[in-house]
Every structure is written in structure tokens, then in C-alpha cells.
Amino acid sequence: MTVSPKKKVNPLLKFVLEMGPLGLFFLANSKPALFTGLLAPALPAGLTPEKLAILTSTGVLMVSVLAALIASRALTRQWPVMPVVTAVAVLFFGGLTFIFQDKLFIQLKPTIVNGLFGCALLIGLAMNKLLLPAALDSVLHLDEQGWRKLTLRWGLFFFVLAGLNEAVRLTQSWDFWAGFKSFGIMPLTVIFALSQTPLIMKHEVKAEDEKEHF
Numbered sequence: 739m740t741v742s743p744k745k746k747v748n749p750l751l752k753f754v755l756e757m758g759p760l761g762l763f764f765l766a767n768s769k770p771a772l773f774t775g776l777l778a779p780a781l782p783a784g785l786t787p788e789k790l791a792i793l794t795s796t797g798v799l800m801v802s803v804l805a806a807l808i809a810s811r812a813l814t815r816q817w818p819v820m821p822v823v824t825a826v827a828v829l830f831f832g833g834l835t836f837i838f839q840d841k842l843f844i845q846l847k848p849t850i851v852n853g854l855f856g857c858a859l860l861i862g863l864a865m866n867k868l869l870l871p872a873a874l875d876s877v878l879h880l881d882e883q884g885w886r887k888l889t890l891r892w893g894l895f896f897f898v899l900a901g902l903n904e905a906v907r908l909t910q911s912w913d914f915w916a917g918f919k920s921f922g923i924m925p926l927t928v929i930f931a932l933s934q935t936p937l938i939m940k941h942e943v944k945a946e947d948e949k950e951h952f
Contacts, residue, residue: 755810756821757924759802764920767795767913780836792841792912799844800832819873820855827851841912848903848919856896863889884941888934895930899923 766773770791774781777797785793807825811817827847834843855873862869863886870889871878880888906918 755806760920763799766798767916770794849900852896852900859893880941
């Protein structure tokens with residue numbers, strides 16, 4: 739069976755696909771009236787303003803994450819690993835949020851997903867199964883030592899994100915948490931990724947020589 743080659747996506751477009759759902763989530767929470775018409779069939783009657791904002795923003799997040807995933811699949815001809823897992827989690831926990839009308843489920847999603855990512859990477863590392871290359875869709879070309887170091891760091895960082903989400907969820911208001919989810923987690927992730935540049939440069943190998951290192 740012939741596998742279609744993966745297409746490269748314009749970095750700006752990739753950024754929009756990643757940040758778009760979070761931006762819409764924040765906007766829907768701040769201005770639910772802009773989206774309630776579109777989500778009216780799924781919204782129960784008699785909601786308090788806070789629950790209306792929670793359910794509206796959650797619904798917008800579910801739809802936009804799914805749309806971004808489909809767009810990514812159409813552009814790259816592949817299903818990206820981490821966005822697929824994230825989309826499934828958003829749909830699952832978002833669905834529970836709608837069923838029980840409880841913000842707890844969508845707030846727990848980052849904690850559980852980041853925890854699962856961290857466990858998967860570190861357990862895989864302990865079993866000599868490097869999962870990070872697949873998770874990053876082969877964007878980087880590193881030697882085995884580099885992948886092992888990067889896997890350890892990313893695994894620990896995912897646990898840090900899970901802990902931060904819990905700290906904010908337990909101590910701050912819904913609106914503060916929504917802002918942190920939209921504009922806090924991604925910048926922290928970008929900063930962490932950039933901080934790994936020295937490690938990546940030290941262990942980077944040419945693509946044509948990569949087979950010799952594995």
C-alpha cells in the first residue's frame with residue numbers, strides 16, 4: 739500500500755490551527771452571546787450566566803478543535819498524533835461537561851491529558867520505547883541520546899503543566915482559568931520548546947544519516 743507523503747504546512751497556518759480553538763474558547767467565554775445562536779439546539783434552557791458561558795465556550799472549543807484537526811488532516815494527509823489525542827479528550831470531557839453541566843470535567847482535561855502524555859513518554863523511555871519522535875511527527879532528526887534526553891525533559895514538563903493546571907483550577911475563578919488555558923499554557927510550552935534548542939543542536943543529525951543512528 740502506498741502512503742501519501744506528508745505535506746509541510748505553512749508555519750503561520752499551523753499556528754492558527756493550534757491557537758484558533760483556544761482563542762475562540764476565550765472569546766466564547768467572554769462573549770457567549772456571539773455563539774449561543776449557533777449552539778442553541780445543544781444548550782439547555784434556564785442556564786445561569788456562568789453556566790451559559792461555560793457550556794458555550796466548551797461547545798465552541800469542541801467544534802473548533804475538531805475543525806482544526808480535519809483541516810490539518812486535509813493539509814498534511816496524515817493524522818497528527820498529539821492533536822488527535824487532544825481532540826478526543828476535548829470531545830470526551832466536553833461531552834461530560836454538557837451532560838452534567840459541570841465545569842469540572844473540561845477543567846480536568848488538561849491535567850489528565852498532560853499527565854497521560856508525561857506517563858507515556860517516561861514509561862516508554864524506561865522500556866526503551868522512544869515515543870517522542872512519533873509525537874513530533876518526525877519534525878526533528880536527533881541521535882538516540884538526544885531523543886532520550888529530550889523525552890525525559892518533555893515528560894517532566896507535561897507533569898509541570900498538569901500541576902499548574904490543577905493549581906489554577908483549585909485556587910482561581912473560572913474566568914481566570916479560561917484565560918490561563920487560552921493564553922498561558924501555549925506560551926509556556928513555546929518557551930520550554932525554545933529552551934531545548936541547545937540540546938537539539940548538539941544532538942541533531944542530518945536526515946540522510948538518521949538511519950545510521952537507529
